[in-house]
Amino acid sequence: MSTELAQALVGTLVLAGLYAVVGIGFVILYKATGVLNFAQGALMLLGALVFYSATQTWGLPWGVAIPVSLLALGVVGALTYVVFFRRLVGAAEFSLVIATLGLSVVLVVVALMVWGPSTKTLPQLLGRSAVLSLGPVEFSSLDLFLLGFSLLVILVLDQGMRRTRIGMQMRAVADGPLLAGLVRINVHRMSAIAWGIAALCAGGAGVMQAMRLSIDPTGIQALGLAAFPAVLLGGLDSIRGVLLGGLLLAAAQNATTFLFGGIWADVVAYAVLLVVLLVRPNGFFGSRKVVRL
Amino acid sequence: MSELQISSLAPPAEDTVPASRARRRVPAWAVWLAASALFVVFAFTANLFVLLVAGTVLIYAMSAVGLNLVMGQAGLLSLGNAALMAVGAYLTGMLSGVPGWGVFPIPLLLSAVIGAVVGLLIALPALRLRGVYLALATLALQFIVAFAGDQYQEGANAVSGVQVDPIRIGGAELELGPGIILLLGAFLGLTIAVVRGLTRHAPGRMWAAIRESELAASALGVNATRWKVAAFVVSSIIITISGSLLASYNLLVSSESFSLDFAISFIVMLIIGGMGTISGAVVGALIVVALPFVLSTVANALPQEGFGEWLGDNVFYINNGLYGVLVLGFLLYRPEGMVPALRAAFDRRRRAEPATVAAPSVPDEAPDTGPAVLEVRDLTVTYHSGARAVDGVSLRVPEASIVAVLGRNGAGKTSTLRAISGFFKTEQVGLTGRILLDGKDISRTSPSSTTALGGVLVPERDKVFPSLTVGEHLALAAPHGARDILQRPHFARLAERLDQPAGLLSGGERQLLALSVAALLTPRVLLVDEFSLGLAPAMTQKVSEVIRELRDEQGLSVLLVEQNAAAALALADWVYLMEGGRVVGQGPPESMADHDLLMGVPNHA
Numbered sequence: 001m002s003t004e005l006a007q008a009l010v011g012t013l014v015l016a017g018l019y020a021v022v023g024i025g026f027v028i029l030y031k032a033t034g035v036l037n038f039a040q041g042a043l044m045l046l047g048a049l050v051f052y053s054a055t056q057t058w059g060l061p062w063g064v065a066i067p068v069s070l071l072a073l074g075v076v077g078a079l080t081y082v083v084f085f086r087r088l089v090g091a092a093e094f095s096l097v098i099a100t101l102g103l104s105v106v107l108v109v110v111a112l113m114v115w116g117p118s119t120k121t122l123p124q125l126l127g128r129s130a131v132l133s134l135g136p137v138e139f140s141s142l143d144l145f146l147l148g149f150s151l152l153v154i155l156v157l158d159q160g161m162r163r164t165r166i167g168m169q170m171r172a173v174a175d176g177p178l179l180a181g182l183v184r185i186n187v188h189r190m191s192a193i194a195w196g197i198a199a200l201c202a203g204g205a206g207v208m209q210a211m212r213l214s215i216d217p218t219g220i221q222a223l224g225l226a227a228f229p230a231v232l233l234g235g236l237d238s239i240r241g242v243l244l245g246g247l248l249l250a251a252a253q254n255a256t257t258f259l260f261g262g263i264w265a266d267v268v269a270y271a272v273l274l275v276v277l278l279v280r281p282n283g284f285f286g287s288r289k290v291v292r293l
Numbered sequence: 294m295s296e297l298q299i300s301s302l303a304p305p306a307e308d309t310v311p312a313s314r315a316r317r318r319v320p321a322w323a324v325w326l327a328a329s330a331l332f333v334v335f336a337f338t339a340n341l342f343v344l345l346v347a348g349t350v351l352i353y354a355m356s357a358v359g360l361n362l363v364m365g366q367a368g369l370l371s372l373g374n375a376a377l378m379a380v381g382a383y384l385t386g387m388l389s390g391v392p393g394w395g396v397f398p399i400p401l402l403l404s405a406v407i408g409a410v411v412g413l414l415i416a417l418p419a420l421r422l423r424g425v426y427l428a429l430a431t432l433a434l435q436f437i438v439a440f441a442g443d444q445y446q447e448g449a450n451a452v453s454g455v456q457v458d459p460i461r462i463g464g465a466e467l468e469l470g471p472g473i474i475l476l477l478g479a480f481l482g483l484t485i486a487v488v489r490g491l492t493r494h495a496p497g498r499m500w501a502a503i504r505e506s507e508l509a510a511s512a513l514g515v516n517a518t519r520w521k522v523a524a525f526v527v528s529s530i531i532i533t534i535s536g537s538l539l540a541s542y543n544l545l546v547s548s549e550s551f552s553l554d555f556a557i558s559f560i561v562m563l564i565i566g567g568m569g570t571i572s573g574a575v576v577g578a579l580i581v582v583a584l585p586f587v588l589s590t591v592a593n594a595l596p597q598e599g600f601g602e603w604l605g606d607n608v609f610y611i612n613n614g615l616y617g618v619l620v621l622g623f624l625l626y627r628p629e630g631m632v633p634a635l636r637a638a639f640d641r642r643r644r645a646e647p648a649t650v651a652a653p654s655v656p657d658e659a660p661d662t663g664p665a666v667l668e669v670r671d672l673t674v675t676y677h678s679g680a681r682a683v684d685g686v687s688l689r690v691p692e693a694s695i696v697a698v699l700g701r702n703g704a705g706k707t708s709t710l711r712a713i714s715g716f717f718k719t720e721q722v723g724l725t726g727r728i729l730l731d732g733k734d735i736s737r738t739s740p741s742s743t744t745a746l747g748g749v750l751v752p753e754r755d756k757v758f759p760s761l762t763v764g765e766h767l768a769l770a771a772p773h774g775a776r777d778i779l780q781r782p783h784f785a786r787l788a789e790r791l792d793q794p795a796g797l798l799s800g801g802e803r804q805l806l807a808l809s810v811a812a813l814l815t816p817r818v819l820l821v822d823e824f825s826l827g828l829a830p831a832m833t834q835k836v837s838e839v840i841r842e843l844r845d846e847q848g849l850s851v852l853l854v855e856q857n858a859a860a861a862l863a864l865a866d867w868v869y870l871m872e873g874g875r876v877v878g879q880g881p882p883e884s885m886a887d888h889d890l891l892m893g894v895p896n897h898a
Contacts, residue, residue, distance in 0.1 A: 036425055087625050093425050094370050098564060099624050101372075101557050105617025113610045165772065168765050175758035181741035182714075182750055183769055183810060222436075225553075228429055267440045270433035277430055278418040 005258065006136040010143050012247070012254040017150030018208050019246030022227040024157050024239055025201025031174035031237050032194035034093060035085065038100040040202045041224025042107035045217055047073045047203025048210040049115045052122060062125045062211075066149075069207055070200050077199025081192040089191075104221075112217065119216040126211065146208050153204055157197065158239055170194060174237075222266060229273035235286020244284055248272075325482075332478050336471040344474055346586060351477040352539050354578035355484045357562045358571055359531030364560070365569030366492055367524035368504030369424045373415065373431030375556035376438035377529050379548070380404070380411055381536030383442055386455040386546040397460045400537050408533025409526050416525040421518055424507070427525070435553055442548035454547030457540045473542065480538060484531055485571055491527065500524055554613070561616040564623050567630025576632055585612040665689040665729075666850040667713070667748065667818045672726035672736075674708045674717065674874075682708035684874035685726075690818055690850045695840065697853040697861035699885075700871035706854040707753070709871070710822055712736070713852070714750040715743040731817060747817030753826060756807035759796030763787050766795060766806055770813035778809055783839045801832035805839060812843050818850040819843065825857040833857070837864045862886055 022040055029037055050072050054065035080103060088099055126145055130138035139147075161167035173180045173190045181187050202224060209220055230249040234241025249272060256268045276283065339347065356378060363371050381404035388403065389395040411434070419430035446452055460467045460476070467473040491497060499520045502510040507517050540546045558581055566577025592608040595601030604611070627634050667690040674683035683705045690696045700706045711717060715738050717724050728736040730748050738746065757766065767775040779788045787806055790798070795806060804824055811819055821840065825833040837860060843849045855861035862868065862882040870878040870888060878888055 036428070038428075084621060084625065091624075091628070092368075094364075094368065095624055095628065097370055097425060097428055098560055099621060101560065102617045102620035102624065105554065105557060106614055106621065109610050109614025109617065113607055113614075165768070168761065168769060171765075172758045172761055172769055175760050176755050178740070179752065179755055179758065181739075182744050182752070184741070184744055184814060185769070187741070225432065225436075228432065232429065263440070263443075266436050270436045273429060273433045274418060277422065277426060281422050281426065 003136060003138075006138065008254045008258045009137055010139060012250045014143055014146045014208075014212065015250035015254065016243075016247040017147055018205050018212075018223075019227050019230040019249055020243050021150045021153050021201050021208065022205040022224060023231045023234070023242035023246055024154055025198035026227060026231050027234075027237060027239050027242055028157065028161070028170070028201075029194045029198035032170050033081075033085070033191045035096045035100060036093065036236075037198060038097060038225070039104035039107060040198070040227060041221030042104040042111070043073060043077070043199045043202035044206035044209065044224040045215070045220045046076065046107055046111050047199075047206030048215045048220055049111055049120075049206075050203070051207045051210050052115070052120055052215055055122065055125075066204075066207055070204055073203030073206075074196040074200040076203075078192045078196040080199065081188075081195035085195065086188060086191070089188075108217070108221065117217060119214050120210075121214040122210055142211065146212060149204070149208065153201065154243065157201075161239065166190075166193060226266065226269040229269045229276065231283075232273060232276050232281075233283050235283030237287055238283065238285035241283055241285030329478075329482070333475065336474040336478070341469060344471070345469060346582065348469070348474055348477055348542055350579050350582045351474070351481050352535050352542060353559070353562070353582055354575045355477075355481045355538070356532050356535040357559055357566075357574040357578045358481070358484050358488055359528045359535065360559050361563055361569065361571065361574040362488055362491070362528040362531070363427075363524050364563055365574075366497065366500040366504065367521055368500075369420075369521060369525070370428040370560075371431045371525070371528075372428055372553065372556050372560075373434045373529075374532055374559040375551040375553065376431070376434045377408060377411065377532040378536030378539060378555075379438050379442055379546075379551035380407060381533035381538075382457075382540035382546045382551070383445060383455070384533075385537040385540040386457045387445075389456075389458040389541075395458055395461075397462055400541070401534050404533045404537040405530045408529045408531075411533070412526040412529025413522065415529075416522045420521040420525065424521075431556075432553075435556060439548050439551065442546075442551065446548060454545045457544050457546055459544060460541045477538065477542070480534070481575075485575075488531075488571060496520065496523065558616055561620045563630070564620050565616075565631055567632035567634070570630070570632050573630050573632035577630075580631075581616055584615060588612055588615070665691050666731060667852060668727075668729040669709070669713065670727045670729070672709065672712055672728065673724070674705075674712050675723035677721040682874055683712065686871070686874070686876050688869050688876065688879075690852050691867075693844060693848045693850060694866040695844055695851040695853065695864055696867045696869070697855055697865035697882075698869045698871055699855055699858055699861055702856065704871040705874040706856075706871050707822060708874075710750070710820055710852070710854045713743070714748060714820055715740040744814070744816075747815075748820060749811045749814050749816035749818075750820045751804075751807045751811050751822065751824070753822040757795035757798070757803045757810075760794055762792050762794055763798070763806060764791035766810050767791075767813065770810040775813055778813065781842075783835070783842065784809060800827050801829070801836065804828065804832075804836050808836070808839055808843070812847060812849070815847075816849065818852060821851060821853050823854060823856060825855065825860045833860050840864060 022044065026037055026040055029035055047069055051062075051065055051069040054060045054068050055062050058065075060068060084099060084103065085096070088096060091099075126140070126142040128140045128142055131141050132139040132144060161171060169180070169185045170190050170193065172183070172185055173187055177187055180190070205224070205227075206215075206220060209215070209223060226249070227246075230245040231242055232245070233248050234243070234245030249269060252272055253265045253268050256264045335347075336344070356374060360371060360374050363369050384404050384407055385395075385400040388400045394400075415430050415434050416427070419427040446455060449455060458466075460473065462476075465472075467476065492500070499510070499515055502513065502515055503517050503520055511517050562577030562581045563574055564577070565580055566575070567573030588611060589608055592601070592604045595604060597605055623630060629637075669686060669688045672683055672686045673681065675681050686705070686709055688696070688698065688709075698706050698709065712724055713728055713735075715735065718737060718739050724736060726736065727734055730743075730746055733746065735743055735746060735748065740750070744750070761769070767778065771778075778784050783805065786802060787798075787809070790802075795803060798806065808819075808821075808824075819840075824836055824840070828836065840851055840853075841864060844851055853861055853865060862885065865882050868880060868882050868885045869876050870885065878885065
């Protein structure tokens with residue numbers, strides 16, 4: 001195995017982790033509230049910029065800045081529900097999607113007004129030289145941290161949804177919002193939490209991207225939208241499917257980049273999306289009811 | 294009240310039918326003629342700057358009218374507007390370099406053909422599926438076209454954009470001026486005529502059916518996929534042509550201008566103007582194009598200090614963000630859009646509509662003897678269509694008793710139950726009368742508030758959470774543990790399946806689980822909808838035993854709504870009989886057993 005291929009492998013794993021982090025928040029929101037969120041790219045940008053300010057302007061150590069940024073985005077997400085989407089409960093899916101588009105436009109403009117339109121690069125927070133070798137495959141401490149971070153987020157959310165009372169209530173709301181109200185679950189609170197989790201995850205992915213490369217407003221939004229093919233591959237409503245979807249998408253993108261060059265990465269993601277729609281619209285783990293109604 | 298009595302309440306007067314709109318219609322040709330004349334006058338009198346903006350408005354309006362066919366008529370969300378316009382624009386750019394091919398109207402015709410093909414390619418995978426998948430497919434189209442455009446510009450050595458020749462008609466180049474504005478106006482007029490023709494005839498009816506309910510439309514034999522594809526393809530043709538016109542008008546094609554935000558701005562036009570109306574699309578285009586100019590002018594006019602300075606510094610961003618704010622604002626407060634809202638306001642003033650006649654409120658009656666947990670007095674439920682599902686129903690559920698409401702399908706039983714549990718608060722249903730739970734009026738509370746107050750419903754269908762396990766159901770209902778229920782004999786079957794998802798349980802087991810969950814919520818009154826539906830007789834009996842046990846041991850009051858007379862008569866302490874939305878008889882089960890209605894012979898007048 002050549003070193004280039006080995007590096008592509010590591011890059012694939014890290015990118016898959018990033019997709020999985022955005023995707024898991026997306027799926028939790030979709031399951032609990034039925035909102036197909038097109039604002040995840042904007043939320044990623046916001047997360048990255050808050051992280052930038054936390055480390056560069058407020059001078060927080062990055063280990064502290066990460067939970068601060070995640071928390072801030074979680075609050076933004078919950079507020080989004082309270083201010084906008086709570087009033088749209090029961091609206092057509094069509095209107096909900098358009099509302100997320102409007103939200104995305106507003107968030108991006110606010111971000112550009114506060115932070116400016118230029119690409120920002122953080123100073124190197126973690127080493128990029130190899131610290132762990134598995135044969136020819138070498139991991140830097142940054143790679144290891146990003147992989148660990150995404151695994152942690154996924155593990156906490158997956159287990160949280162399975163084992164905690166709030167997770168159980170959220171799954172109940174996803175199964176039947178009407179019935180959930182009848183067994184005295186506070187559906188509005190669960191929806192606000194779902195929005196918080198979705199924004200927190202997108203923000204986390206934004207932080208990952210800021211540490212990995214840079215904060216390019218256009219690029220980071222495109223990356224957030226590119227999580228759609230990953231989520232669709234796994235099945236729109238499957239939390240564990242997101243892991244596989246992220247991995248497959250990252251592999252397809254890195255393979256094309258490896259063979260034809262980096263400019264193909266975005267197009268491949270959307271070609272994958274079209275192929276999934278054509279061949280297996282409910283993904284690998286999604287339930288059939290999502291596709292047709 | 295021990296004897297069977299026939300309720301003899303006279304029905305209240307029917308609601309007055311709103312006076313039909315008496316509006317004199319101006320013939321369509323006169324409207325078109327007047328609009329054309331006004332437009333010609335405008336084209337020859339406006340200054341160049343206004344004409345420049347007007348040309349953009351006309352092209353965008355054409356595009357928005359095309360998009361409206363997909364979004365407003367067929368009810369599908371498309372993010373492909375920018376990409377489709379880019380297809381037409383690039384095609385026109387490529388042709389303008391080729392001698393003989395750039396002549397008007399060849400680029401437009403070719404754009405139409407390519408637009409149809411691209412539309413078909415995108416629609417086919419997406420439109421077999423639920424409507425929202427088109428949004429994802431067109432998102433893909435957006436990125437793929439942007440990539441292709443970038444590649445083309447790089448290949449053509451035109452990184453900042455491809456030059457396009459102006460439109461030539463009869464050897465004369467159409468530069469900015471009345472000529473091109475009139476041409477663009479003609480295209481918009483033609484588009485509107487075509488779209489109006491389509492929506493007023495068979496295709497429009499098909500799209501409306503699909504938009505209202507795809508499932509119902511399919512059941513009527515409408516091939517939903519085919520009609521959705523047709524809408525998308527026609528719309529793609531219009532949008533691609535508008536892209537071609539835009540390229541010739543701007544004399545330049547650049548991939549940067551066909552961004553995702555550009556696509557979203559067309560959706561914004563429809564939301565602001567009013568989805569589904571052609572005039573809404575045109576008004577929306579006008580607002581979205583003109584507003585930035587207005588804002589910039591305002592920002593320049595304000596003194597350059599304080600707010601004025603801030604506005605001047607940020608006007609670029611505000612112009613970009615404004616339509617995001619507008620779309621959220623309209624979705625939240627005027628979801629129907631500007632044109633329909635104005636039209637409604639205009640009609641209201643015109644008609645001087647009489648206020649809707651509220652049914653006369655019923656005077657309080659003297660309370661009946663004995664404490665009732667739940668009491669319904671003179672309940673009337675009128676649906677939006679005017680149909681009266683429940684007509685002056687009164688009933689009582691005394692403490693620790695089981696009361697059954699019997700009747701055939703359509704007798705108004707389920708409507709009564711839904712009214713009690715509060716489901717009509719959110720729907721367009723007229724509800725009069727009083728519903729008292731422990732003396733408190735709950736006729737205006739939502740289902741979740743009704744539950745909180747102690748009126749717990751066990752629905753007919755969807756009574757458990759399919760992906761939650763049996764144990765999780767218990768944990769949801771009783772956070773501090775539900776140990777004692779595990780010892781109950783009736784729960785034995787479920788106790789063995791604590792770790793199984795409820796979706797795998799049989800119908801009877803689901804009913805038992807739903808009743809257990811409801812009982813754990815310590816209700817004052819349990820409202821059970823058709824518990825025996827789909828259950829085998831042995832299971833019906835078992836569930837009946839559980840309900841009786843809950844009453845005997847927890848002292849619960851129960852209101853059953855049943856079609857299965859035998860099951861209900863065996864269980865209930867008191868029976869109400871409903872027919873045609875009214876209570877036509879009541880009494881203890883023994884006296885009701887041989888009632889004519891229960892023998893299946895309708896006998897009431």
